[in-house]
Amino acid sequence: GQQLNQSPQSMFIQEGEDVSMNCTSSSIFNTWLWYKQDPGEGPVLLIALYKAGELTSNGRLTAQFGITRKDSFLNISASIPSDVGIYFCAGQPGAQKLVFGQGTRLTINP
Amino acid sequence: GAGVSQTPSNKVTEKGKYVELRCDPISGHTALYWYRQSLGQGPEFLIYFQGTGAADDSGLPNDRFFAVRPEGSVSTLKIQRTERGDSAVYLCASSLNGNQPQHFGDGTRLSIL
Numbered sequence: 001g002q003q004l005n006q007s008p009q010s011m012f013i014q015e016g017e018d019v020s021m022n023c024t025s026s027s028i029f030n031t032w033l034w035y036k037q038d039p040g041e042g043p044v045l046l047i048a049l050y051k052a053g054e055l056t057s058n059g060r061l062t063a064q065f066g067i068t069r070k071d072s073f074l075n076i077s078a079s080i081p082s083d084v085g086i087y088f089c090a091g092q093p094g095a096q097k098l099v100f101g102q103g104t105r106l107t108i109n110p
Numbered sequence: 111g112a113g114v115s116q117t118p119s120n121k122v123t124e125k126g127k128y129v130e131l132r133c134d135p136i137s138g139h140t141a142l143y144w145y146r147q148s149l150g151q152g153p154e155f156l157i158y159f160q161g162t163g164a165a166d167d168s169g170l171p172n173d174r175f176f177a178v179r180p181e182g183s184v185s186t187l188k189i190q191r192t193e194r195g196d197s198a199v200y201l202c203a204s205s206l207n208g209n210q211p212q213h214f215g216d217g218t219r220l221s222i223l
Contacts (some may be wrong), residue, residue: 004152033211042114042214043153044199088152096208097143097166100152 003009006089006101013079014052014109020106021087022073029091032072033098037086046087047074084108112136114215116202125194131187132216135204136210140183143212144177145201152199159185160208192222 006023010103035043047058062075086105090098115134135142141160145153155169159179179185199219203212
């Protein structure tokens with residue numbers, strides 16, 4: 001089946017630092033999405049990307065849809081304590097279902 | 111409500127029992143999805159409904175799993191003869207149509223003893 005490789009698996013940073021994470025796939029996707037999940041809750045949509053090369057921002061978050069359509073990255077600038085959580089990339093191959101990465105666990109030291 | 115609602119939030123049952131998990135999507139959303147999330151993993155697709163029909167059930171692991179959406183709104187995921195390996199968080203998502211972003215509920219945490 002389709003696989004997404006998300007890295008890094010975990011990050012430990014200081015408050016105020018910038019964060020970067022990415023996803024790569026062996027398959028092409030028509031849509032890339034980034035979600036954040038807090039303990040005991042469902043994933044919350046952060047950013048959706050629909051076109052190869054697209055760069056989209058949502059506040060301090062910026063994400064890009066790779067030109068090859070096989071990768072995407074998410075950057076968080078000037079991290080704050082509420083950014084703590086697990087970030088998931090998800091690709092949509094066109095058949096409606098989402099294929100998720102393994103997640104990046106972000107921990108912030110105040 | 112404003113978001114996807116899932117009930118119960120937690121379910122503990124014995125191996126071999128039958129369980130039903132309910133999902134109430136965002137009002138007006140025609141597409142509904144079920145995913146399963148094991149500890150430390152990303153969600154894995156189970157089934158997708160467009161309206162009342164299952165458009166893609168390729169993620170259902172075996173014939174013990176079944177889902178319905180009889181009126182095109184609320185959906186029920188049914189698991190027969192539960193096994194300990196079925197323990198996971200079952201997430202439901204909905205989207206306005208199949209091409210719009212999916213919005214998730216908080217899931218049902220299923221524990222099979």
